[in-house]
Amino acid sequence: MKRNWLLLALLTVGLPAAAADMYSWTDANGVKHFSDSPPPASVVKAQKLKVKGGVTTSTEADGEKKAEAAKSSGPALAAAAGYAPEDIKRNCDIAKKNLAVLDTQKVPVDSLGYPTDLDAAKSHQAQIDKANQQIKLFCAAQ
Known part of the structure; x- marks a missing residue:
């Protein structure tokens, strides 16, 4: 009976390692890296390797997804x-220009720094959010 519990405990501990994600990328110096954590944000092309039961499959990692999303x-x-x-x-x-104008407009606040008119503050923030969305859509990333 003790042997069964020991076997069960070992299998439970080993399960997370059986289905682990690994990442592979090559840095600017041409050095190939393998890690269980995602590559740095500066890495443009990386592969996400799925290791399950000794079988490795690869998919595109976040860097390629971000590049594709930018396009x-x-x-x-x-x-x-x-x-x-x-x-x-x-x-x-x-x-x-709309964002610049909104940045110059200040919402009145009380002595504690809270808006005196909550609806006006929400409306002002909604206008800022809309301007930022339009900038994201129509302006190239700087």
Whole structure:
């Protein structure tokens, strides 16, 4: 009976290692890295290796997903939606100006720093969020 409990405990401890994620990437110096934690953000191309039962499969890691997401967002997405290049530039300029104006407007606060008009503060923040979304859509990442 003790042997069964010991075997069960060993199997339970070993299960997380049986299905582990590994990452593989090559750094700027050409050195190949393998790790169980994701690569640094500066790594553009990395592979996520799934190790399960001694079998390894690979998928694209976060770096490639981020690069692909960058291609399918922002001005490229606006262009795909039918916006002309001059409209994208004009909308980018308008969104930046709107954000600049919103940044100069201050919401009145009390002596503790809380907004005196909560609805006005929420509305102001919603306008800032909208301007930031438009900048994200129409302006290229800086």
